[in-house]
Amino acid sequence: MKAITLLGSTGSIGTQTLDIVSEHPDKFRIVGLAAGRNVDLFAAQIRQFRPQIAAISAAEKLPELKEAIKDLNPQPILLAGEAGVIEVARYGDAQTVVTGIVGCAGLLPTIAAIEAGKDIALANKETLIAGAPVVLPLVKKHGVKLLPADSEHSAIFQCLQGVPKDGLRKILLTASGGAFRDWPVEKLAEVKVADALKHPNWSMGRKITVDSATLMNKGLEVIEAHYLFGVDYDNIEIVIHPQSIIHSLIELQDTSVLAQLGWPDMRLPLLYALSWPERIYTNWERLNLVKSGDLTFREPDHQKYPCMQLAYAAGRAGGSMPAVLNAANEQVVALFLEEKIQFLDIPKCIEFVCDRHQHDNKQNPSLDDILAADKWARQEVFTATEKLATQPQIISVG
Numbered sequence: 001m002k003a004i005t006l007l008g009s010t011g012s013i014g015t016q017t018l019d020i021v022s023e024h025p026d027k028f029r030i031v032g033l034a035a036g037r038n039v040d041l042f043a044a045q046i047r048q049f050r051p052q053i054a055a056i057s058a059a060e061k062l063p064e065l066k067e068a069i070k071d072l073n074p075q076p077i078l079l080a081g082e083a084g085v086i087e088v089a090r091y092g093d094a095q096t097v098v099t100g101i102v103g104c105a106g107l108l109p110t111i112a113a114i115e116a117g118k119d120i121a122l123a124n125k126e127t128l129i130a131g132a133p134v135v136l137p138l139v140k141k142h143g144v145k146l147l148p149a150d151s152e153h154s155a156i157f158q159c160l161q162g163v164p165k166d167g168l169r170k171i172l173l174t175a176s177g178g179a180f181r182d183w184p185v186e187k188l189a190e191v192k193v194a195d196a197l198k199h200p201n202w203s204m205g206r207k208i209t210v211d212s213a214t215l216m217n218k219g220l221e222v223i224e225a226h227y228l229f230g231v232d233y234d235n236i237e238i239v240i241h242p243q244s245i246i247h248s249l250i251e252l253q254d255t256s257v258l259a260q261l262g263w264p265d266m267r268l269p270l271l272y273a274l275s276w277p278e279r280i281y282t283n284w285e286r287l288n289l290v291k292s293g294d295l296t297f298r299e300p301d302h303q304k305y306p307c308m309q310l311a312y313a314a315g316r317a318g319g320s321m322p323a324v325l326n327a328a329n330e331q332v333v334a335l336f337l338e339e340k341i342q343f344l345d346i347p348k349c350i351e352f353v354c355d356r357h358q359h360d361n362k363q364n365p366s367l368d369d370i371l372a373a374d375k376w377a378r379q380e381v382f383t384a385t386e387k388l389a390t391q392p393q394i395i396s397v398g
């Protein structure tokens with residue numbers, strides 16, 4: 001039985017992971033849980049899965065959480081704040097930590113888990129995009145596994161099983177095209193938050209759903225693939241595949257192409273990150289290619305979606321630039337979700353911030369360098385929004 005700690009248990013990734021644990025109580029058990037601020041759901045999860053340790057990031061919610069589970073016996077170790085989440089990440093005999101926290105908030109807990117010798121089922125892509133210069137050496141030093149849970153990177157990982165190291169030529173990342181894939185570009189000026197949250201194929205958290213709509217999610221995934229699989233940016237391509245049935249493909253040196261297919265259901269990549277190298281029987285709906293209909297493909301539109309090229313440029317720049325891109329994106333998406341900026345301002349602000357980091361980009365950054373770059377980028381977004389308000393021509397993307 002595999003012992004698991006789950007970070008971000010109350011979110012989309014977290015609840016789907018707990019669905020898997022519920023379905024396979026003979027295969028998985030929960031050691032620790034961590035959440036942000038959803039006390040009611042978190043209390044219910046603690047009651048159901050009885051972790052040894054639990055932490056809620058929002059410290060002010062701890063009294064409410066204690067009250068909600070005061071009848072449990074035995075009581076879990078209950079902690080709060082970022083330090084509490086980090087303690088959960090490193091705690092006990094968990095073999096695998098599932099990283100379902102959204103954003104770079106997942107970086108320090110993930111590092112703690114790695115340093116405690118735990119394998120990582122990586123859903124939180126921001127951790128790797130921002131922190132790879134520190135995370136990857138730690139993974140190697142501590143001899144832990146970094147198992148992709150993101151659907152595309154799971155597909156690539158699945159296709160790579162049995163492929164010799166020098167056998168891989170290209171990675172083909174599929175993209176649904178997001179909420180506006182069928183909107184004319186001139187209509188993007190009218191986008192509302194509710195429009196951006198209507199993903200055509202997947203049900204996910206708010207931030208990643210907006211990232212799918214800007215195609216920044218795919219840009220981030222290009223960087224994620226580079227770090228996970230060591231492939232040059234010139235050999236990572238994006239293809240729009242509206243049906244999200246093919247979850248990505250690899251092209252081999254002999255031109256053979258391998259793909260992984262399935263319904264758009266995150267439980268499958270999550271399950272494989274937990275069961276690898278084994279395969280576990282499920283009674284989930286099997287793929288029916290006749291029922292799934294036509295599988296179509298088209299080129300990505302880089303004029304309509306500049307975020308992809310911003311991500312390629314940041315990835316190629318390396319150093320602390322991916323951390324700056326990621327933090328700027330997290331900040332502008334938060335402002336967009338608060339209706340403080342427009343959808344089309346998102347790439348403009350990100351480009352402004354990345355341009356301002358070029359001369360300060362630190363190669364081989366330390367953890368402190370990455371955290372400083374993250375903090376600086378979030379602040380610099382506000383400089384960008386001020387420029388947008390007063391001198392919109394200053395910022396032009398594409």
Ligand SMILES: NC(=O)c1ccc[n+]([C@@H]2O[C@H](COP(=O)([O-])OP(=O)(O)OC[C@H]3O[C@@H](n4cnc5c(N)ncnc54)[C@H](OP(=O)(O)O)[C@@H]3O)[C@@H](O)[C@H]2O)c1
Nearest residue numbers: 008010011012013035036037038057101102105124204205
């Ligand atoms: N959703 C997907 O299908 C999917 C697919 C691939 C990759 N991912 C990646 O997985 C990660 C999570 O995505 P999601 O869609 O599950 O997001 P989500 O639904 O917004 O859930 C985020 C989770 O993180 C928790 N959280 C937020 N800030 C925290 C903090 N400072 N400390 C501890 N916990 C915190 C939230 O807690 P509360 O809700 O209690 O506040 C929630 O449990 C992201 O990095 C995303 O890119 C998601």
Ligand SMILES: C[C@](O)(CO)[C@H](O)COP(=O)(O)O
Nearest residue numbers: 151175176177178202212217
């Ligand atoms: C589910 C998913 O893996 C989240 O990263 C997928 O990538 C989302 O779809 P899209 O292709 O980015 O729109």
Ligand SMILES: [Mn+2]
Nearest residue numbers: 150151152221
């Ligand atoms: Mn993905």
